[in-house]
Amino acid sequence: MRNIIGKSVQGRDLVVHANFPLDVSPAAVSRNSTLLIGGTHGDERATVAILDNFHADWIDSGKLAEPVAILSLHNPDGYAADTRYNGRGVDLNRNFGHQWSPDADEPPGPMALSEPENRALHAFILAHRPAKIISLHWALSELDADGPQSAGLAARMWQSLTGEERRPYRLSAPKPAASICANPSYCAGSLGQWCGNGLLYPDGNRPAMVTLELPYHAHVHDRPETLPADHLDSVRELWRASPETYLEGVQGPVHRMLAAAIAWQHPWPVPGSGSQA
Template sequence: MSRLCQIGRSTHEPPTGVAGGGAAPRVRAHGVSTRPDLDVRPAHGATEPPLVDETAVVLRSSTLVLGIVASIAVAGCAAAGSGDPPSASLDASPTTTGPAATIPSTTDAPAAPAGSSSTTTSSTTSTTLAPATVAAELDLTADRLVLGTSIEGRPIVAERVGAPGGRRILVIGVIHANEDAGVAVVDRLREIATPDVPSGVELWLVESMNPDGEAAQDRHNADDVDLNRNFPYRWGPIGAPGDSQYAGTGPASEPETRAIVEFVSRLRPDLALWYHQDANLVIPGTGRDGDVRARYAELTGLPLAECCGGGGVYTGIAATWARAEAVAPDGIAFIVELPGGDLTPAQVEDHATAVLTVAGEL
């Protein structure tokens, strides 16, 4: 608060407390108390002006000046909206310019205490998150894009195969970095699709959105966050650093998540696939979404079955976020659970071929 605003506060108004402590009190915009003017009058019956008390005149003049200054100060502080900027509701990293993405965030549940192994979720409301950190503006006509960087500075790269303007198919090989068999599928897609992408298909490949985790062969990113619990749709606080499903400090708190949110929100794919291990299945769906899942399962020999009952809390999931908020109208997004270990060459071929077949049939 400026010194001028401090002068403008009424001497009869106590400082206003601020919840949480530590913040400077705000100046209120109501009236200012000033001393009354000194009254200098002629003596009763006098025919000449009385002698003027010079001290009183000086004091009166000073009071008038202070009253004017104080009034100006209060008006200025009120016009400035109390002078204190609102605090950010989200811990956002530096961002590039662009439209803000509207995401849900929790407002009514604290994060779990450090060391806690319990899981907690909460209701959500819409909050505005600044655009994701990206290395450059995203030019969707480019063959290769750096979407952003990981915590440790590794690039997150997307590659386009096929002419712009077709049905957009997005394949992400790795999100949990100790489940990295999807890299082989992405590599094979790059090999076979480059000379022979199906007509009308624009294929986008992200080998890994968790390069730091890959380097460490850890499920999490370098912040110890499970990126598949960090996406903004229905995000909820889960665990604490060190827990398997730790969801981070808030929705899309991690630079890797924000880079993918920004990219997918702009890309608006017709189909988005995320590879995981090692449940060895595709979860069934309904309607057109269910038909595409069933077709992928048929082409790869994976069972069409429910997954992971009782094995965790499923908030902030990447594919669920994409299906709800980012894919094209009538778009589809789902997880493919690969078997454990390395895929055989035949399995790699089956999955790469299934992606291209499903893409061509959309």
């Protein structure tokens, strides 16, 4: 089912595809639903294509029974202009409400949730309370879990890959709450920070949140400890030359990670949530 959850700055539709009716009460459907998000940065083209293909190949085909919602293009204005930012130059991944900062490393907007794309996504998440949220980006080549409740989800995704398929990635340990934002300008106002550490549903639960950073090359063998400085340029160049080449090397394992995440059961209530400040 196709649902328009809002409009971009320039009036483009924000479209969520779901394999379950979004108009029923959240408690009935959302206990283990998964939300997949791509295209937060409009120039990270593969994140959109991989989710659109996942929708076609895995959801429309009825391969997955569990509830899934997909926002494959969070930033349609940025996508149209092939830029990281939205239609008024704001980085949507610095504009959410947890530790939003005017001094972020990218333009965060005049205040938290100033951008219509983020207000729409924020309202959607609060209304439907996905148990798991996975956001795709280029190209740090890692699985990044936000919040202690997310470690199991990231581990399950990692386990779904063969040893060979893991080589381009790194599994990043969830950051303990105390050390979050040791470098505050970097993660201030990100979607992952809000979903993994800021967001609390009315029943006291938090979703599991994983940022899936795609590889910077379709055929990178082992992820180096430090990424090449030009990793974003190289993935864009490769994409411009041949999207098929990139997708051929990357998409299959990503789709399997997503399917594994969708099947993973969130262990509500969140372990440790009673003892952590």
